[in-house]
Amino acid sequence: MSRKILIYGGTGGIGSEIGRLLQGQGDEVYLVGRHTDKAPDLVSMDRVHFISGDVTSEGVFDQVMEEVGSELNGLVYAVGSINLGSLRRLGAEDFARDFQLNAMAAALAVKAALTPMKKGGEGGAIVLFSSVAAIQGFPMHASVGMAKGAVAGLTLALAAELAPRIRVNAIAPSLTRTPLAQSLLSNEEAAEALAAQHPLNRLGLPEDIAHLAVFLLSPEAGWMSGQIVSADGGRSSLQTGR
Numbered sequence: 001m002s003r004k005i006l007i008y009g010g011t012g013g014i015g016s017e018i019g020r021l022l023q024g025q026g027d028e029v030y031l032v033g034r035h036t037d038k039a040p041d042l043v044s045m046d047r048v049h050f051i052s053g054d055v056t057s058e059g060v061f062d063q064v065m066e067e068v069g070s071e072l073n074g075l076v077y078a079v080g081s082i083n084l085g086s087l088r089r090l091g092a093e094d095f096a097r098d099f100q101l102n103a104m105a106a107a108l109a110v111k112a113a114l115t116p117m118k119k120g121g122e123g124g125a126i127v128l129f130s131s132v133a134a135i136q137g138f139p140m141h142a143s144v145g146m147a148k149g150a151v152a153g154l155t156l157a158l159a160a161e162l163a164p165r166i167r168v169n170a171i172a173p174s175l176t177r178t179p180l181a182q183s184l185l186s187n188e189e190a191a192e193a194l195a196a197q198h199p200l201n202r203l204g205l206p207e208d209i210a211h212l213a214v215f216l217l218s219p220e221a222g223w224m225s226g227q228i229v230s231a232d233g234g235r236s237s238l239q240t241g242r
């Protein structure tokens with residue numbers, strides 16, 4: 001049965017890959033981003049709709065839901081930032097901006113979608129994005145680690161509040177080759193050194209993460225809720241001694 005899935009950050013590296021996979025299996029997808037010219041291959045596809053919007057602007061979530069309509073089966077919030085810096089360099093504005101973009105806007109996106117998701121019937125599912133930086137400590141990650149830790153708390157609270165009708169899970173990726181991580185990976189030597197910090201000895205690819213998101217949205221994940229699932233090449237949990 002075709003479902004209707006809304007993806008904030010649907011033009012990004014991970015969000016657009018989730019969109020491609022869902023479209024390929026017959027779902028109708030709504031992709032939200034500020035620039036609709038990203039992910040150009042998706043523009044001409046059947047059952048793909050673009051909505052232009054900035055998640056930090058007032059009223060955006062109600063506008064998005066007006067375009068999506070009165071019923072919705074799934075929501076993905078794949079907007080985020082990697083704003084790295086020492087505590088000495090980070091200011092209140094950095095913390096507030098990262099918290100708003102990663103965590104607060106995710107909560108408001110879910111809030112605006114609640115009635116349509118309840119109308120969407122049984123099996124509604126939400127996927128949020130945390131990070132390896134909320135599970136393991138890294139220097140320079142105070143702001144993003146704090147914001148992504150908030151996403152983990154939000155996931156648990158919403159999963160409890162919306163059970164049994166709507167499942168809520170989050171994915172915690174490590175460094176994945178997307179435009180978001182580009183500044184860290186532009187030098188191939190640095191990218192290789194970062195890849196080597198992962199027990200599986202490579203960086204993530206958008207499809208590594210997207211397949212997991214598609215699973216979490218599916219009925220096959222019907223007994224999973226309130227989980228923060230790591231997709232991180234073993235970085236947060238394995239010590240291989242290499």
Ligand SMILES: NC(=O)c1ccc[n+]([C@@H]2O[C@H](COP(=O)([O-])OP(=O)(O)OC[C@H]3O[C@@H](n4cnc5c(N)ncnc54)[C@H](OP(=O)(O)O)[C@@H]3O)[C@@H](O)[C@H]2O)c1
Binds near residue numbers: 038131
């Ligand atoms: N890539 C990694 O290494 C990594 C690691 C850990 C966690 N994550 C998390 O995974 C999720 C997906 O990240 P990604 O790597 O796919 O990032 P990405 O390629 O940069 O995509 C981000 C998406 O969000 C949209 N976006 C950014 N700011 C927005 C705003 N203010 N309003 C509306 N849309 C906005 C972007 O489109 P526009 O710019 O056109 O708005 C784009 O569609 C994020 O939550 C990220 O924090 C990623």
